[in-house]
Amino acid sequence: xxxxxxxxxxxxxxxxxxxxxxxxxxxxxxxxxxxxxxxxxxxxxxxxxxxxxxxxxxxxxxxxxxxxxxxxxxxxxxxxxxxxxxxxxxxxxxxxxxxxxxxxxxxxxxxxxxxxxxxxxxxxxxxxxxxxxxxxxxxxxxxxxxxxxxxxxxxxxxxxxxxxxxxxxxxxxxxxxxxxxxxxxxxxxxxxxxxxxxxxxxxxxxxxxxxxxxxxxxxxxxxxxxxxxxxxxxxxxxx
Numbered sequence: 001x002x003x004x005x006x007x008x009x010x011x012x013x014x015x016x017x018x019x020x021x022x023x024x025x026x027x028x029x030x031x032x033x034x035x036x037x038x039x040x041x042x043x044x045x046x047x048x049x050x051x052x053x054x055x056x057x058x059x060x061x062x063x064x065x066x067x068x069x070x071x072x073x074x075x076x077x078x079x080x081x082x083x084x085x086x087x088x089x090x091x092x093x094x095x096x097x098x099x100x101x102x103x104x105x106x107x108x109x110x111x112x113x114x115x116x117x118x119x120x121x122x123x124x125x126x127x128x129x130x131x132x133x134x135x136x137x138x139x140x141x142x143x144x145x146x147x148x149x150x151x152x153x154x155x156x157x158x159x160x161x162x163x164x165x166x167x168x169x170x171x172x173x174x175x176x177x178x179x180x181x182x183x184x185x186x187x188x189x190x191x192x193x194x195x196x197x198x199x200x201x202x203x204x205x206x207x208x209x210x211x212x213x214x215x216x217x218x219x220x221x222x223x224x225x226x227x228x229x230x231x232x233x234x235x236x237x238x239x
Contacts, residue, residue, distance in 0.1 A: 014081030015073025067202030
C-alpha cells in the first residue's frame with residue numbers, strides 16, 4: 001500500500017445526470033472528469049475510468065481505496081455506480097467506501113459561517129436534504145437525511161442558512177420568497193458535486209479506521225422507487 005498518509009483513491013459519483021470520476025493521491029487531485037450530458041452512466045462510466053487511469057499511468061492494482069456515492073439520487077445511476085465500484089473492489093481486492101451525495105455537496109462550502117443545507121432535486125416536487133456544520137472544513141451532520149417538499153423544508157427554517165445543490169436554481173424564487181436575506185445562495189459553480197470531494201471524505205474515514213467492503217455497500221434511496229411502491233402497498237394491505 002502507498003504511504004499511509006497518501007492513499008491513492010478512485011472516486012465515482014453517478015447519483016445525478018452529471019456523473020463524475022476522480023483519481024486522487026493524498027491531497028492531490030491527479031485527474032477529475034465531469035460530464036453533464038444526456039447519455040447514461042452505463043454507456044460512459046467505464047470509459048471515463050479507463051481514460052483516467054491511462055492518462056495518469058495508473059493501474060487498478062496501484063489503487064489503495066475505492067469511493068462511491070451511495071445516494072440519495074437517481075435510482076438507476078446509483079445502481080450503475082455501486083455495481084461498478086463493487087466489481088472493481090472484488091477484482092482488485094480493494095476496500096470500498098460509500099459516501100452520501102448530500103455530504104459531498106456540503107464539501108463545496110468549507111468553513112461556512114452559516115448552517116449548510118444540501119438541497120438536491122428529488123423530482124416529484126421534492127428535494128433530498130440534510131443540514132451540516134461546515135465550520136471546520138469538513139461537514140458535520142446536524143440532521144437526518146430527508147426527502148420532502150421544498151415548501152415544507154423552508155417553512156421550518158430559522159436564522160440564516162446557506163444552500164447548495166441543483167435544487168437551488170430550480171427553487172430559487174421560492175427560497176428567496178420564504179427566507180429573503182436569510183438565504184445565502186452561492187454562485188452556480190458551487191452547486192455541482194465533485195468526485196474529488198468523494199475521495200477526500202472516503203480517505204479521511206478510512207484513515208480514521210472506518211473500513212467497508214463490497215458485501216455491505218448498499219444504495220441509500222431514502223424514498224422507495226416506483227417499482228417498489230406497489231409491493232409496499234400490497235404488503236401493507238395484507239397486514
